[in-house]
Amino acid sequence: AGHGGALNGADGSPEMAAAAAQAERALIDERRKQRVRALGSVLRSAASVTIFSIAGVTILGDLGINLAPLLASAGVVGIAVGFGAQNLVRDYLSGVFMLVEDQYGVGDVITVGDATGTVETVTLRITRLRSVNGIVWHIRNGAIETVGNESQGWARAVLDFPVPYTADLTTIRTLLADTVAGMWNEPVWRTVMIEKPEVWGAQQVDMTPPPTVTMRVVVKTAPLRQWEVEREMRARVKAALDTAGITPASALVS
Template sequence: MDKNVKEAASTFGDKLFDQKMWIELGSTGLKIILIFVIASVVIKVGKAAVGNMLKIKTKSRLRISERRENTLVKLLQNIITYSIYFIAFVTILSTVGIDIKGILAGAGILGVAVGFGSQNLVKDVIAGFFVIFEDQFSVGDEVKINSFEGKVEEIGLRTTKVLNWTGELYIIPNGSITEVTNYSIYNSTAVVDFTINYEGDLDKVERAIELLLTTLPKKYEEIIDTPKLLGIEQFNGEEVVFRITAETIPLKNWYIARQIRRELKVELDRQLPEIKNTESHQEE
């Protein structure tokens, strides 16, 4: 027993002070460090190149919207990062003497075995490509995806992240996206129903409202054009409901509708004190 221990200790000592072994380990370590450094540099250069390329595109005739540019930049940069790290990982395995061909062959067989279980993943990736290249929505857009509503925080090849205004973050597999409503592409419309209790001259009320509406575009830059008084939407006894519409920049219809109701209340109280304002409500 003691003899075996002594032989093992002697062998370990020989290896510990084997100069050739330490040179090989040092050389391998330096190669690994060099691979990581080169991979990091290539990733940084690739990300910068993608950003500059799309900036040049936006200055040419083939223009790309800022919202889509942000999405494409992030997606392409992620693809570059994953690709370079995968190449670096394979190169490191080869450097330390691991048979890459055997691993790749085994991975191919394993890929066939698990292929049936990864159909959802493939579906998500394909759907993600279509979302991006069809420009269905982009990072920063306010959207409703299926039943989830909020601001798009991130679009990946597999999932889309939507942040609700109350703070919930929804992570939605791209393959499960069936319905998309994008609120950020076109102008919005504020629809205000303003109810009053009045038995007098309705023409006088309409003139006061129309005069007020002409002043609003100068006061609120979110309004695209002069709001329109469509007329009486309905009436019931002494209650008369007027409907007003206003075209606004995207997503500002709620804000403008609130401001219009406030402006109407103040102005009609000032000009026509005989009017009794009742409940106001808004349809968007």
């Protein structure tokens, strides 16, 4: 809800205000849904274990088996098994802390080690991811030491445009600002942009022939929407540069 101020643009038009409100509601609702799915997945897992355990004890009791010595011996066995199942206990504890701290949930895009993908299932023991290539990763919760979440709060679209070293950077900066401002003022794009795009300007100077200056534009977006914003913004900036007659540096090499 903290994005409300940023979402309400300075123009104050009804369309922009409606788009901003829609974006804010979408962010909050999506996060709630992800958390509910994650909790539901874990609760189903815990409920299954509890139900089967109670059913097993009940069936043994109905069969006339004396449970007192069985439970006493189970306690001794449980201690022995506990030493050999430390990783399992660690997995479960890590799963509990993951849920309590809301580190990630079903539907989030996360990176764990070499695996990056969308979280499909979360249990107290494992997390299952599916990569963009369709690869399914099964990761023990206890083995997760560092996790990067691309779906929480906001994302950032970052676009770099190399321009000729001899170009007028002030003119290009103005062109970039006008182009991205056009997207910001369209309701369809305001629903996925959290803040007005910013032109950070020259980020790098490369004197390797042909010499170039890299100009950067950034914008905060709703989670996982940065890529579509980048694609649209890249196409618009390319068209604006073409219209202004600004030739790519590579085209200047004979």
